[in-house]
Amino acid sequence: MKILSAEQIKAWDQFTIREEPVTSHDLMERTCHAFTHWLFERYDATHKIGVICGTGNNGGDGLGIARMLHEWNYPVKVWVVRGGGKESDDFNSNLKKLEGKITPTEITTLVETNPFSECSLLIDALFGSGLTRPVEGIYASVIENINRCKAIRISVDVPSGIRIDQHSEGTIVKAHQTVTFQNPKLAFLMPGNHEFVGDWHMVDIGLSKKFLKDTDTEYSLTVLKSVKRILKLRNKFDHKGNYGHALLIAGSNGKMGACVLAARAALRSGVGLLTTHVPQRGYSIIQTAVPEAMTTVDTSPDYFTGREIEEFYDAIGIGPGIGLATESGQALEKILASTDKPLVLDADALNLMAINPKLLVSVPKGSILTPHPGEFGRLVGSWKHDFEKLEKLKTLSKRLQSVVLLKGAYTAIASPSGKVAFNATGNPGMATGGTGDVLTGILTGLLAQGYPAMEAAILGTYMHGLAGDLAAHEKGINSLIAGDIIEFLPAAFKKIE
Numbered sequence: 459m460k461i462l463s464a465e466q467i468k469a470w471d472q473f474t475i476r477e478e479p480v481t482s483h484d485l486m487e488r489t490c491h492a493f494t495h496w497l498f499e500r501y502d503a504t505h506k507i508g509v510i511c512g513t514g515n516n517g518g519d520g521l522g523i524a525r526m527l528h529e530w531n532y533p534v535k536v537w538v539v540r541g542g543g544k545e546s547d548d549f550n551s552n553l554k555k556l557e558g559k560i561t562p563t564e565i566t567t568l569v570e571t572n573p574f575s576e577c578s579l580l581i582d583a584l585f586g587s588g589l590t591r592p593v594e595g596i597y598a599s600v601i602e603n604i605n606r607c608k609a610i611r612i613s614v615d616v617p618s619g620i621r622i623d624q625h626s627e628g629t630i631v632k633a634h635q636t637v638t639f640q641n642p643k644l645a646f647l648m649p650g651n652h653e654f655v656g657d658w659h660m661v662d663i664g665l666s667k668k669f670l671k672d673t674d675t676e677y678s679l680t681v682l683k684s685v686k687r688i689l690k691l692r693n694k695f696d697h698k699g700n701y702g703h704a705l706l707i708a709g710s711n712g713k714m715g716a717c718v719l720a721a722r723a724a725l726r727s728g729v730g731l732l733t734t735h736v737p738q739r740g741y742s743i744i745q746t747a748v749p750e751a752m753t754t755v756d757t758s759p760d761y762f763t764g765r766e767i768e769e770f771y772d773a774i775g776i777g778p779g780i781g782l783a784t785e786s787g788q789a790l791e792k793i794l795a796s797t798d799k800p801l802v803l804d805a806d807a808l809n810l811m812a813i814n815p816k817l818l819v820s821v822p823k824g825s826i827l828t829p830h831p832g833e834f835g836r837l838v839g840s841w842k843h844d845f846e847k848l849e850k851l852k853t854l855s856k857r858l859q860s861v862v863l864l865k866g867a868y869t870a871i872a873s874p875s876g877k878v879a880f881n882a883t884g885n886p887g888m889a890t891g892g893t894g895d896v897l898t899g900i901l902t903g904l905l906a907q908g909y910p911a912m913e914a915a916i917l918g919t920y921m922h923g924l925a926g927d928l929a930a931h932e933k934g935i936n937s938l939i940a941g942d943i944i945e946f947l948p949a950a951f952k953k954i955e
Contacts, residue, residue, distance in 0.1 A: 459684070460670060461644050461677040461880075463623045464587050470640075470673075474666040485663070486515070486548050490522030492661040493614060493637050494530070497523075501579060501610075503532045508577035510537045510604060511562070512584040512597070512618070513545040519614050520583025521552035521562075528559050536562040537573065539584060541596035568596060572603045579610045582631045584618035587643065592628025593619045601629045610634055617654045620645050625843045630654045640665045642679050647868040647880050648844035679868075679880045680920050682954070688917045689954055690907070701730030702772040702906030706751075706899065707793075709779045710786075711760040714740045716779025716805070716895045719940050721748045723899030724775070726947040727918070729906050735765050764789040767797045774799055775902030777807030778895040787814055794820035800905050801825040804898040805833075812836035818858060824911045825860040826901055830894065834864055852876055861911040863901075865894060869919050873912045881916075883923025885938075887930045892940030897922045900947075925950040 462470065475482050509524040511517035517538065524536045536556070556562065563573070574580055582604060584597060593601060601619060604611060611633045616622055619630030622643040636646070636658040646655050678684075693700075704724055709717030714736065721734050721744065733752040736744050738759040745753055756763055763785040767774065776793065780786050787810040794801075794817055801822055803811070808829050811817045818837070821827070829837060834847075838854055841847040848870065855862040855872035864870045869881040900922055904914035928949050929942035 459641060459679045459681050460673065460675045461642055461647075461679060462673065462675055463644075464621075466673060466675070467587050467622075470665050470669050473669040474664075477666055477668070483548055483551050486518055486522055486552070489519055489639055489663045490526055492639070492663050493519070494523050494526040496637050496659065496661050497527070497581075497612070498530065503530070505532070505579040505610075506577050507532055507534045507579045507581065508537065508574050508609070509534060509581040510539065510574070510584060510600060511549075512539055513543045513549050514586065514588075515546050515548055516583050516586030516614060516618075518546060518549035518552045519586075520581060521549065521556055523581060523583070523614065524560055525552070525556050534560060535577065536560050537565055537600075538562045539565045539596060539600050541566075565596065565600060568599045569603060572606055574603060574607050574609065577607065577609045579612065580604055580607055582611060582613040582618050582633060584631070586615050587622045589616075589619070589621055592626075593630070594628065598629040601631050605632045611656075612637060613655075615639050616643060616645070620651065620654055625845045626651065626654075632656075635659065637661055639663045641670075644677055647679070647870075648848075649866065650844045652867075676876060677878050677880065679882050680916050681882050685917050685920045685954055688909070688913045689951075690909075691955070698730035701728055702903075702908060703731040703733070703770055704729045704902045704906035705733050705735065705765075705767070705771045705774045706902055707735045707762055707765060707774065707776040707780065708895070708898075709734075709736045709740045709744070710762065710781040710783075711737060711739050713779030713781065714743045715892065717744055718747045719892045719895040719944065720775060720778045720899035720902070721751050722941075722944050723896040723947065724903035724906075725750050725899075726944055727900045727903030727907075727921075728951075729903035732903070733771075735762070737761050758785070762786045762789055764792065767793060767799065771799055771906075772908070773802070773902055773905035775802040775804070775898050777802075777804035778898050780806045782806055782809055782813070786810060791817055791820070794822070798822050800911060802828065802898050802902045802905060804828045804894060808833045808837065821858050821860055823859040825858070826863060826905065826911050826915050827854075827858070827860060828863045828865060828894065828898060828901065830865045848878065852878065861915045863915050863919065865897070869923075871912070871915045871919060877912075879912075879916050881919045881923055883920050884926050885923075885930050885935055887935035887938030888923070888926040888943070890939060893922075893926070893943060896940050896943050921947065921950050921954070924953065928953075
């Protein structure tokens, strides 16, 4: 699902108006109806609703929503904030249609007493996606009063004060829920904006599908339809040799669980053959816990010190639980220098590379790096805000000519071409030890099966999150553990197949 910039969204509206054709007012009516229908399904007319409008098109949406709610017998009060902003034609049109139904209260000066305190549900329609600067003056005062209210706060399209494709500063509405139109906004996927966006929902307002199809974007959100196109279906006469041979280097004394989780996940991803390489003390553990995997043993009893990479391996996963011993860093350096096989680099492999940054230049093209924010910071340094972090992610991917997957809610997957795909699956229950090891196993298995790095990362991350969602539905979020994700991988694959 494509994520558009503010300029592209404006052009999308204009294209729809011109090509459908439809008047801008009628398109606004569709928008208002979609929002009102969403609200009607969730909140009954016992709520005292306040609608706070600016004088632009977002304010016009707010006036239309207030009119429709009034017609559906909701108690509604409307405020129009006049802080010097230009009145749009559609705002004035909807203001006229409100005559005889609701008389808006105008706010023209700073308010000392909160005018919204009697409302149990507030609808924020001050500013939309076209905002280009921080909110100030009367508008900032109104937003501060909105945020002080104990009422449920719902924003129309975007929380007022948010800039959808840049870092936002200043006073911003802290919405509990945001109902956005047609497609997600980039700002919604940034961790720092969650306190403003809350839970966001999309409603369809019938914008042109042709425009969306023909418009190129840097960013996208991966949904079920996307991964259905990626997943390869099996042929009746296929055999294990058709699905690759993966090598997984993982585990150390006290951390063999990481290897077990990654190995089991790799096998569940559909890889034909899997070999694990473990320290001597891990041999009986991995042979017992994962009998489907072959195993080679390191010369060290406790940690990884080296491994020749035979040509028959199709992909290599390295990092989960290997530790930070000097010998492990040296062994990693030798592997990077001696193979052109695609790698999945995770956990301690990334930490060893942060200790010795020159290793980064040796990463084979077409590999996948899977840092969490802490590991990413050790690789690229600090950042001032989420949008700067996103640029650092794109820069690192281009520099390495590999995919860099920044883990977290809406995991961001950057390709060397500059494209970034955000992931739509997953839940807070997955914030537990071992889930990253499971992802490494899945990605390694998919790479070995011949999926290109970006497709493997998109598919693997989606499957990982979907299995986590299925597990959470069955077991609950608080009790979720990494092994549950592996348990539900078959169901996740089945859902897509």
